[in-house]
Amino acid sequence: MSDYKFIRKQDSEIYKALIAEGKRQAEGVELIPSENIVSRAVLEAMGSMLTNKYSEGYPNARYYGGNEVIDKIEDIARNRAKKLFRVPYVNVQPYSGSPANLAVYLATCSPGDTIMGHLLTAGGHLTHGWKASATSMFYKAVQYGVKPDGYLDIDEIARLAKEHRPKLIWVGATAYVREFPFKELAAIADSVGAYLAADIAHIAGLVVAGAHSSPVPYVHIVTTTTHKTLRGPRGGMIMVTEKGLAKDPELAAKIDRAIFPNLQGGPHNHTTAGIAVALKEASTPRFRAYGKQIVANAKTLAGALMKRGIEIVSNGTDNHMILVKCGTGRGAILEIALDAIGLTTNKNTIPDEPSSPFYPSGIRIGTPSITTRNMKEREMRMIGNWIADVMDIVKDEQLSAEKTGRKAYLANFSKRAHANSKLKKIHAKVRALCKKFPIPQSFV
Numbered sequence: 350m351s352d353y354k355f356i357r358k359q360d361s362e363i364y365k366a367l368i369a370e371g372k373r374q375a376e377g378v379e380l381i382p383s384e385n386i387v388s389r390a391v392l393e394a395m396g397s398m399l400t401n402k403y404s405e406g407y408p409n410a411r412y413y414g415g416n417e418v419i420d421k422i423e424d425i426a427r428n429r430a431k432k433l434f435r436v437p438y439v440n441v442q443p444y445s446g447s448p449a450n451l452a453v454y455l456a457t458c459s460p461g462d463t464i465m466g467h468l469l470t471a472g473g474h475l476t477h478g479w480k481a482s483a484t485s486m487f488y489k490a491v492q493y494g495v496k497p498d499g500y501l502d503i504d505e506i507a508r509l510a511k512e513h514r515p516k517l518i519w520v521g522a523t524a525y526v527r528e529f530p531f532k533e534l535a536a537i538a539d540s541v542g543a544y545l546a547a548d549i550a551h552i553a554g555l556v557v558a559g560a561h562s563s564p565v566p567y568v569h570i571v572t573t574t575t576h577k578t579l580r581g582p583r584g585g586m587i588m589v590t591e592k593g594l595a596k597d598p599e600l601a602a603k604i605d606r607a608i609f610p611n612l613q614g615g616p617h618n619h620t621t622a623g624i625a626v627a628l629k630e631a632s633t634p635r636f637r638a639y640g641k642q643i644v645a646n647a648k649t650l651a652g653a654l655m656k657r658g659i660e661i662v663s664n665g666t667d668n669h670m671i672l673v674k675c676g677t678g679r680g681a682i683l684e685i686a687l688d689a690i691g692l693t694t695n696k697n698t699i700p701d702e703p704s705s706p707f708y709p710s711g712i713r714i715g716t717p718s719i720t721t722r723n724m725k726e727r728e729m730r731m732i733g734n735w736i737a738d739v740m741d742i743v744k745d746e747q748l749s750a751e752k753t754g755r756k757a758y759l760a761n762f763s764k765r766a767h768a769n770s771k772l773k774k775i776h777a778k779v780r781a782l783c784k785k786f787p788i789p790q791s792f793v
């Protein structure tokens with residue numbers, strides 16, 4: 350990685366932090382499904398002088414001078430995204446996924462309108478109408494969930510749409526392991542005249558690789574982050590489909606206006622360049638193979654866990670993600686125990702969560718980063734067995750019944766986990782695996 354020679358000279362605190370985080374990433378197995386590892390080329394774009402420039406507006410229509418180069422970069426990014434996702438319009442300026450989704454509300458709804466989205470505790474996203482999100486403060490949010498088997502409940506979605514007649518319906522999630530039924534949801538949205546927006550933040554790279562079906566023929570709008578399976582910098586994009594333009598020929602212009610000036614100021618030009626670089630990487634046969642391997646790896650990892658008797662939501666996966674059931678309220682215990690052996694995961698709710706989002710009953714694991722490190726089925730079986738071993742080692746740990754004692758219990762457990770000799774032994778094996786699969790520099 351970088352030698353950070355200028356930071357090293359002038360800011361020892363940040364220099365030390367960068368070195369420590371680089372070591373953590375290199376020596377650990379990253380299993381958070383929304384994370385990935387970018388190429389040095391993307392890092393170079395992100396670390397470039399493009400960050401110095403203000404460019405409010407769009408190519409050839411800016412509020413600042415000196416944007417002739419920035420215009421070219423933004424056009425390259427937009428054109429690459431259009432070609433890759435096969436859409437007629439793209440906005441690459443959203444700072445990330447949440448602002449991208451807010452822009453969709455602004456472009457399609459008026460405050461107080463009814464919207465429908467996937468419930469956060471059933472795997473959905475905050476911005477799809479969760480009670481703590483601005484999206485349910487400014488809009489009337491109706492939430493749909495999943496069936497006990499983990500699949501979307503299409504009948505319930507149809508019933509809710511008929512009853513509430515939303516203006517906008519979201520499809521997309523942060524913790525959903527099955528293929529999204531875009532066609533069925535389009536039939537529901539069309540039957541009530543709603544806009545259908547697909548938030549493909551998690552699966553964008555899989556869609557590009559042909560490892561998940563594309564929502565583009567079925568929905569009006571697609572939003573995505575650029576840093577998950579798409580393997581670009583932290584950013585966002587909004588696309589309008591032919592179907593979207595047929596419903597409202599002004600939709601693209603409305604999205605542009607929603608991003609700037611309604612929601613954001615100047616675009617992050619260094620990020621736009623990073624997105625362009627990542628989109629070029631994503632247009633290669635090598636990326637198609639990568640996307641398919643992400644899914645193959647997730648299926649193998651899920652199989653390895655189930656073989657050891659571990660319950661996972663939906664008994665498998667169609668994408669990059671696995672939701673492991675850990676027992677009521679035990680997600681945090683597992684997250685900490687796995688952290689102690691160098692596997693980074695995140696605690697997560699499971700369908701019909703019996704505990705709470707802060708002390709949930711599952712962990713969410715995913716394969717985008719480890720697939721970027723070129724790990725394959727053999728390594729998935731090793732990781733699956735380590736997870737199962739850890740679950741076994743900490744099986745008697747239990748959160749206190751009193752909420753007030755839980756934080757202290759987990760802090761104490763973390764200390765014990767890091768000192769546990771059995772966990773230390775597995776940690777040594779994880780380190781050895783990471784050494785064998787170093788962080789790659791380039792994907793072309």
Ligand code: DSN
Binds near residue numbers: 383474523
């Ligand atoms: N925070 C993202 C995730 O981890 O899935 C969603 O915004």
